[in-house]
Amino acid sequence: MTDDKKADEDILRRAAIDRSTRLPVLFFFTSAAVWLTVAVILGFIQSVKFYYPGFLDAPWLFFLNYGRSNPAFMGALVYGWAIQAGIGVAIWLMARLCRAEVKNPMTLLVAGHFWNLGVLIGVVGIFAGYGTSMEWLAFPKAVWPILLGAYSLVVIWLITMFMRRESGEVYISVWYILGACFWFPWVYITANVFIHVLPGAAVAKAATNAWFLSSMIFLVLVPLGLASAYYFIPKILGRPVHSSQLSLIGFWGLAILGGWTGIQKLMGGPLPAWMPAVSGVALILILVPVLAIAINHHMTLRGNHKLVETSPTMRFTAVGALMFTVFCVLSALCAFFSLGKFTQISQTTTAFQLLAVYGFFTLTIFGAIYFIVPRLVGCEWISGSRIQMHFWFSTYGIVSLVGLHFIGGMWQAAAYAQFDAPLENAVSAGRPYAIGVSVAWASIAISNLIFLYHLGLMVLRLGRRGEGPALLGHQHHAA
Amino acid sequence: MPSFRNFVLALAATFLAPWLCLVVIPHAKMKAQEVQTWEDKELGTKSSYPAGTPNIFQQGQAVYAREGCASCHTQMIRPTYFGFESWRPGFGKEGTRDNPVRIRETRPGDFLGERFAYLGVQRVGPDLSNAGYRHDEQWHHAHLYSPQSKREFSVMPSFRHLYIKRKVRGQRSDDALSLSGELDPGAGFEVIPSEDARALVGYLMTLKKDQPLPPWLLDGEEEAEENAADGGEKSK
Numbered sequence: 001m002t003d004d005k006k007a008d009e010d011i012l013r014r015a016a017i018d019r020s021t022r023l024p025v026l027f028f029f030t031s032a033a034v035w036l037t038v039a040v041i042l043g044f045i046q047s048v049k050f051y052y053p054g055f056l057d058a059p060w061l062f063f064l065n066y067g068r069s070n071p072a073f074m075g076a077l078v079y080g081w082a083i084q085a086g087i088g089v090a091i092w093l094m095a096r097l098c099r100a101e102v103k104n105p106m107t108l109l110v111a112g113h114f115w116n117l118g119v120l121i122g123v124v125g126i127f128a129g130y131g132t133s134m135e136w137l138a139f140p141k142a143v144w145p146i147l148l149g150a151y152s153l154v155v156i157w158l159i160t161m162f163m164r165r166e167s168g169e170v171y172i173s174v175w176y177i178l179g180a181c182f183w184f185p186w187v188y189i190t191a192n193v194f195i196h197v198l199p200g201a202a203v204a205k206a207a208t209n210a211w212f213l214s215s216m217i218f219l220v221l222v223p224l225g226l227a228s229a230y231y232f233i234p235k236i237l238g239r240p241v242h243s244s245q246l247s248l249i250g251f252w253g254l255a256i257l258g259g260w261t262g263i264q265k266l267m268g269g270p271l272p273a274w275m276p277a278v279s280g281v282a283l284i285l286i287l288v289p290v291l292a293i294a295i296n297h298h299m300t301l302r303g304n305h306k307l308v309e310t311s312p313t314m315r316f317t318a319v320g321a322l323m324f325t326v327f328c329v330l331s332a333l334c335a336f337f338s339l340g341k342f343t344q345i346s347q348t349t350t351a352f353q354l355l356a357v358y359g360f361f362t363l364t365i366f367g368a369i370y371f372i373v374p375r376l377v378g379c380e381w382i383s384g385s386r387i388q389m390h391f392w393f394s395t396y397g398i399v400s401l402v403g404l405h406f407i408g409g410m411w412q413a414a415a416y417a418q419f420d421a422p423l424e425n426a427v428s429a430g431r432p433y434a435i436g437v438s439v440a441w442a443s444i445a446i447s448n449l450i451f452l453y454h455l456g457l458m459v460l461r462l463g464r465r466g467e468g469p470a471l472l473g474h475q476h477h478a479a
Numbered sequence: 480m481p482s483f484r485n486f487v488l489a490l491a492a493t494f495l496a497p498w499l500c501l502v503v504i505p506h507a508k509m510k511a512q513e514v515q516t517w518e519d520k521e522l523g524t525k526s527s528y529p530a531g532t533p534n535i536f537q538q539g540q541a542v543y544a545r546e547g548c549a550s551c552h553t554q555m556i557r558p559t560y561f562g563f564e565s566w567r568p569g570f571g572k573e574g575t576r577d578n579p580v581r582i583r584e585t586r587p588g589d590f591l592g593e594r595f596a597y598l599g600v601q602r603v604g605p606d607l608s609n610a611g612y613r614h615d616e617q618w619h620h621a622h623l624y625s626p627q628s629k630r631e632f633s634v635m636p637s638f639r640h641l642y643i644k645r646k647v648r649g650q651r652s653d654d655a656l657s658l659s660g661e662l663d664p665g666a667g668f669e670v671i672p673s674e675d676a677r678a679l680v681g682y683l684m685t686l687k688k689d690q691p692l693p694p695w696l697l698d699g700e701e702e703a704e705e706n707a708a709d710g711g712e713k714s715k
Contacts, residue, residue, distance in 0.1 A: 050634070051634055052634070053637065057636070065636040065638075066547065066550060066636055067546045067550050067551070068545075070547060070550050131545050132545075132595075133543070133544040162483070179490060182487065182490050190498065195595065198506070199510070200506045200509070200510050201505075201506065201509030201510055201587065202594060203596045204505045204509045205506075206598050207505060211502060252489075255489075255490060256493045259498060259501070260497040260500075266598060268557035268560075268561040269598055270584075270598075271505075272505070278500070278501070345555070345599055345600065345601055346602060347601060349600055350601070412602075416564060419562075419564055419566045419568075419579065420568075423630075427633065427634060428632055430603070
């Protein structure tokens, strides 16, 4: 009897904590989803512009030229969607895992508004001709303090929640979130100060840019994504993570090696040769923690693959986690000269970035959103088949997009390597693949329009009530 | 979990090493790059490396950056162990398909005085390290205005917005683009480059990242010492 009572209290307490996060988390999710929609539409436009510059080429639309729409799309995707949605998931996870309510959500809302303001100025600034043309730092120079300030507010809030936690035991997801809290400001300040503020050698700045991009993936997006995967896979299975030892190896391995990666992008470039070499080695060594993480997830999931078919959260998370492994293995392979010379400066770069940002991170976060939102708004997702469509269009889109960009990039680089063939061959070599990529973008865009609509209905509390959760393939049946 | 303080200290310790080695130290070291001068005794010429960049460079590079040229063009010729791109006709100043001439790979000194080294994201169009040798200004303007008029297969967008169409008053401007066919602005009108277009083309014309290197960089360490003793003179 007392046990039952305790369990009831537990559920009520958890519901209260969930409710306390409602405002900020929903704010981050919806504005991120809007940015995602902007990003995928821009993604489609820039993908067509890539091989057919005559597309949307009215004189007053000059700002849609590939050189501007490409960085704008990347900025909207990374800062507008990815990090913002990641913050939303981090707040919710932190509240739940530390059993700490969000007491004054205003700070988080203010931070969220500033973040969105920063991204908006950034994207519009690139279109208006104030972009810097640096990868993932293309926003006008004035934007970074706004983004940094907004993120710092969130970090302070997350750490306060951590300090107020109830029990002494700390779950591995919290480690990853604290890691991301710590790494993002350091990486972001370093990159912006060394590139925009301090005078210095142009080549060192280019190296810092390459390092920044990779650090953002391995030390910000990967921790946030893994925090989500480490929580939701065991949560939905109802069993603990296979091995906490492996979790630790994965975490510290990533912490030690993540900051060394990135400069292999400039192998053969005008830099001291040890810099790309060290980064390449780090990318290969990072396979050890990645293997630990992958084995851990796999062993946790073992024997329960059926849930991947029915639970939307499980399906998105599992596929995202798989893509993470694929991303790391491919990165390690391309850290070798023999393959890297074809992949470092071609469409393959885009393939890598999108594999990390969309294939791994975005899919994992979709999984989290499908779990979290019903608990915040008090109603269930309307239709399992809509989630099903979102999943298939997204997965089909990102897999074919990455595959086409990867092969197309290698093909084009190989054409450039044939030094005695005419320029025309080299320029047109990637074209068929680029056309295929546009089809993939269309698929991704469709999937996310469905998602935005579905999420919008949920936020307006127009979801289903009183029945079990929406499952894939079992529409409108209780679990 | 270790205490929060130890946890943060451990994170800082693990991150400090790559941060110092890949960011701070390279920045500190490369800033202090020296300009080296030497004299060729036989010819009696004085040279220095790196030679630096003219003023037009900064303005033009700003246009290069904001138009996102680096999304599709590299400024990075890789060494021969990465393939034979240094022999590609058009990447260097001379050489044809039948008689290729090697251009040297880009080196850190080639970027002296630049705000940022736009080494490039993808190589869709040709490498621009030595774009200054390839064409004259007229060609560049016509190409920027309508890339397909110069190369049918080009996937480069038009940069018409950097050009001004205006009525001819009195005499036709000297720098008006000579356009024909569809692009012809019509009788009584002309298309002239804006300040930005002039800066961009000026920048492209200065891209000559193949300045001669001091002999001690070319011939390996031992010979370099000999050369230095022979008359090459290192100075700041």
